[in-house]
Amino acid sequence: MPANIHMFVVVEEIGKDGFLVRKIYASPDNPHLIAKNLPDFQIKHEIWPEKFGMIPVDPKSNATVAEHVFSSRKYPSSYVSTSSIFPDGSPRFEGKAVYIDVAKAKAAGAKLVSTEEILKSLEEYKKVAPKNVAKIDQIAEWVKNIDKEVLVQADKIPPKAIFTPGSYKATNVFIKGARVVRVFAIGFTAYDLKLAADESIKQKSIKPISIEVVKQAGGWGAAIAGARIGFVAGAAVGIETGPGAIVSGAVGGIIFGTAGYLGASWLTEYLQD
Template sequence: MPPYIVQPADTLNGIAAKKLGNANRWPEIARLNKLANPNLLLVGQRLELPGTQAVHPSFVLKPAPNPWAELATLPELWDRGPGERAFLATTQAQHAQEPATFAWARGSLFVVFSQLSETTGKLIRKVAVVPTDFSLLPANLLGKITPAEHAMALNPTGSQFLSTSQKVFGAPSINGTPLLIDIAKAEAAGARIIPIEQLVSELKQFAAQNPGAQTRVNKLIDIIQTVEGEVLIEGRVAGQAVSKLPAAHTAYVRAAEDLWKQFASKKITKAQLEAGLKKLETAFGKSRFIGRLGRALTVVGVVFTVKDVADATQRSIHQKSYKPLAAESIRQAGGWGGAFVGAKAGFAVGALFGIETGPGALITGALGAIIVGGAAYYGCDLLADQLSPN
């Protein structure tokens, strides 16, 4: 067979596949040309090629009818036999020629950017504040009061309404555990939504019918529109429509409550309160935008993970051993698990320095996830290499 002149980006297994029809015959080329380092080829280098018969046909893998039928038993997984040691000795150089896949932040973006709730079509309600019960069941399911009478608290025990907020930080003036209510699911279960525009209209009608309440109603409308974002739900809220807020979102709720406390104690003016709440809302929006971008990038990490697991599965089939797949599982569990722990640690460290909301919180979480996730991945990689090197 005529000699081959090395071209840019050539590898021995690629040359074997192209010229000999079998990538597994690359060791023959290395031996024939006395290559000290099979991974080091020079452009223009002249390589002699072997004949059509493989020098060591034992390296040509023949797939079994059922490739999993002859896999090693569980006690053999941690003890390489002579056959596997010989196989690894001749194939590790080939694997070394393959580019490494991106493993750094595989879990980080997924973890970090799932921290903020999607608020489109959702409402926030505070629950379980003692001694008042702000539950998901109205005081009187058979009540007949108007939305305006509920908002003005004229008959609390006779109300068939629940107060919620369309603001991303909920109603700052109410303390309690914030819950997220899905409007579509609540309506599907029979609840009726009174939007803020309708509530304001009802209050204006009430003021027109009761001129003595005009000043109080005007103040209430102002608070509802600028601070509370109050939306009423008539009837009981079904459990399937309710979910908890993650810690990163709850931080916005608490920040808004702190602003309200400062306003109530006359430490800041109403204008400062509104400006602070507006800033919180803007920061939440920016973080949500970054989150959507991050989830798109997460797909890349998932693709890499799927590719690595698929490659490990193929190696398990060819080697007739569970070891490559088991080793890759250790690497992936370490990387994704480390990223999750790192994100939590990053948020906690950011909170120590007062970074609890806004893009800064995501950055601290991302850094923690990338650092810890990357370290965990490569630490587990060293452990997994004892089982099956990649």
């Protein structure tokens, strides 16, 4: 049977769990970057992580949290240092700021080491390096009171989790204005909808067409049809008497929302009462 395709606009928010800030090199000519003597592929990740993603110096390293914080040059590690001070980052470091979306980074497999966990690791490190206690205490002071340091451990933080100040602002404007990031296309069986719509006209009631929509939506899964479409699209059913019945493009806004959270079978029974 032919199907009508109805488009539903769904928003994917950014930064729902907050952002971390990392200061990066603005140019491949930076003398500090040149001194690291990194291979070309890694330089791209250092300068343009929003395009190529962000990677630690040595993803396979066994260096500890304390060793990384004590001297990341001496102990190349699987950690990336960031600051929880959003949007400026740590005042101790210069460079171009980029924002790491915590939720997106975690979804890609990243693990976070909190400021408190870093401080605990440094305290334990004093037992291993008693001659460096004074330096460790100084670093702990920076971590706690200036940098608000948080480590990200991952083989790679994907580009989709990284924003520049410009892309962050543009994306926020886009979401707040258009509320569009992802579009779902869902097909309704036109013949069944027409029969149900005609019955709704006869009864002068929304129930027949509503029941049919719920039945078809059940095959797509309540989470998508209900939570995302229902509560985000938020449209109702429009029925006109006369020459024909018009079912609005977002026929399931209210219906899907209820079905998604309470169950399609429950809603069908309710509409038939």
